[in-house]
Amino acid sequence: MSETDSIEAASRRLAQALDALEAAADRRHEAARNEQALAAQIQAFGHDRARLAGELDAAVARSRALEGANREASRRINQAIEAVRTVLDEDEH
Secondary structure (H helix, E strand, O other): OOOOHOOOOOOOHHHHHHHHHHHHHHHHHHHHHHHHHHHHHHHHHHHHHHHHHHHHHHHHHHHHHHHHHHHHHHHHHHHHHHHHHHHHHHOOO
């Protein structure tokens, strides 16, 4: 093999190695972009989770307040029923 042939072969190998390096750099850059997108998505999920947890806490508190109001209304209705019964019993006697 002549010196020119050796140089040409080395140049081809160098070009192939540079192409492979560029492809690897492109893949790494794409992976970094995907990683950043995933990190942003995870952060958005964290914000959504915090918002939903707050909404759930508020809904639970409202539910408990409504349960209390329901119990109080039921108690008052029962008192009213008893008062009506007492009046009716007094009228019968």
